[in-house]
Amino acid sequence: MTPLVAIKNLSKSFPGVKALDKVQFDLMPGEVHALMGENGAGKSTLMKILAGVYRKDSGELCLDGQPTEIDGPAHAQALAIGIIHQELHLMAHLTAAQNIFLGREPRKCGGLLLDEDAIHRDTQALFDRLNLSMPPSTPIGELTVARQQMVEIAKALSHKSRVLIMDEPTAALNNAEIDELFRIIRQLKSEGVGIVYISHKMDEIQRIADRITVMRDGTYVATRPASTPMADVIAMMVGRKLEHAHKSIPDTSSNEVLLDVRGLNRGRAIRDVSFTVRRGEILGFAGLMGAGRTEVARAVFGADRIDNGEVRVRGQVIRLESPQDAVQAGIGYLSEDRKHFGLATGMDVESNITLPSLKRWLTWGVFLNRSAIRVVSQTMVDKLRIKTPSLLQTAKLLSGGNQQKVVIAKWLVQDCEVLIFDEPTRGIDVGAKSEIYKLLNDLAAQGRAIIVISSELPEVLQLSHRVLVMCEGRITGEVSGEAATQESLMALATQRD
Known part of the structure; x- marks a missing residue:
């Protein structure tokens, strides 16, 4: 099977810093591939290159087996690559439907007027696909963080995204909301969408991911099945075995x-x-x-x-x-x-x-x-x-x-x-x-x-x-x-x- 994304020997430098050094990564259709590493490992830089925010200095990036140069975020969207940032980019005073189609609203009367019916109809179709019970006319400011995230996913799917990058998607969610997010992720997997999942939460990775790629200090370390013991994954991330702090309980009863x-x-x-x-x-x-x-x-x-x-x-x-x-x-x-x-x-x-x-x-x-x-x-x-x-x-x-x-x-x-x-x-x-x-x-x-x-x-x-x-x-x-x-x-x- 041809990977949706194949990255080989990719490098990127900023003034005084080599952010990525000959990194490799691939994503298959219908796969959740977790990207792991300490802060500063280069995960975000790599994904920003895939999403068109940065341009690579060298290396090869292939989509569906074809070498591709991504010229910006709009080009990445056109190539069916969507990204959901940890900090959601939605406008609270607009409705869910308006946020999803912002800047590319359907029009009528020769382009003079917005076609609100079409916007709501297309949004409802996206919500139906995700099994979301949410009126398209709901203002974003009235939604929980979890629901706002679902709107972001719907927005990415409105671009017909086949590659979806999720950066710390559960940071502000409770357990029930995480379960709902994972339900949607599994549904997208069944439809052939490839998902890059960035998270520091080890238990989540083992629940939802198929494979794990570890990065450290801007370099590729290894790719392993998600069933790999987390102690081994952590050792790859930090370059050493972590010592668990054993809490000594002091007798503070006489302390000030x-x-x-x-x-x-x-x-x-x-x-x-x-x-x-x-x-x-x-x-x-x-x-x-x-x-x-x-x-x-x-x-x-x-x-x-x-x-x-x-x-x-x-x-x-x-x-x-x-x-x-x-x-x-x-x-x-x-x-x-x-x-x-x-x-x-x-x-x-x-x-x-x-x-x-x-x-x-x-x-x-x-x-x-x-x-x-x-x-x-x-x-x-x-x-x-x-x-x-x-x-x-x-x-x-x-x-x-x-x-x-x-x-x-x-x-x-x-x-x-x-x-x-x-x-x-x-x-x-x-x-x-x-x-x-x-x-x-x-x-x-x-x-x-x-x-x-x-x-x-x-x-x-x-x-x-x-x-x-x-x-x-x-x-x-x-x-x-x-x-x-x-x-x-x-x-x-x-x-x-």
Whole structure:
């Protein structure tokens, strides 16, 4: 059988960086081929070449056995190649149908008027093909992320795509929504569509993929069946066997309470939440989406006003009028959306690390001590093993794991004793996850109080000394030790009033 896509010895360079070096990849009709590798391995660059965003420097790209030069995204669409990005590209104020046919709407009356009936009819045909019960006239802004993703798939199929690239398609989906997505993927497979599936979630890969191709540092490593043991796949991705961090449970009962939250309330989002975190402790927060975990973190950080309640740091009540009050009290918050709330992505690494503590580097209150800034920034880069060509590298060009480390460095320079990590490994590859886990344990061992919010139950169980579970804005229970299992957490996470 002739591959839909065959890539051989493909290379691509950017100024100062060889992103791809003689990479190979192929995709068969009716196959889900998982593309795996750490952030920065070259997966996105390879797929952007296939989708026409970048042009290759050298090598061969064949479609249906024919050498092909892809001259841009529009040309890729014309060649039946569709891509669904992790960050969906839809307009919230338009309907599903309008988004699908945006820029190529059917027209009538000699092209003067849009043919709304035809747009809705063609959209309904796409939804029928995917077994989606959704009116074409539904505004995108009223749809869940999962439904918006289905619209993106329908949009790709409207171009008669035979190759579909999915980049982290389940990042914001719950289990039921993932099952629905996988149903559609299996249907597309049965119709002969070839799917490139990019994900860091190992369990998903084994559920949905037929083959796995691993990349590392811009090079091709191997292609294996999806049944390959994940430990072997991980070793290929990172170039080494990962050591699983064994959590040593410290006796923190005599340790100082660094953070004491009492009777926190904010409408229905936070209902009478109280907890403490001691020096050297990692406290986990678990719960389903919408349980109120992030709302608690934002309230403790001063990002959202509370109706009533009290927050104490080292026994002292603090007023939280703004995040600046929290930072001055020694609280740092790493948002689940690091690109919007944790980083100035257009600024360099050095600026991101030192921005919150900028006053510290002023001489006579006016002039920045550049040499001191450089020293402390380089110290943090070395300490956290941040992979960056230089301190002047723009933050948005770093991999997800290294971006997260820059945010952590920012709060360590600020000398925050209480650190709140909201989804600390979202969108981060397995190798970077291991490093983040080790870093959190090291920070706790240094005497900091750590809060970890995670939707991945194995993660929160592995990291935390105690776990608080929330449902509908309130704490429904606390578990630790042998009682801390995925089953016990899920039971508490669904314990409604």
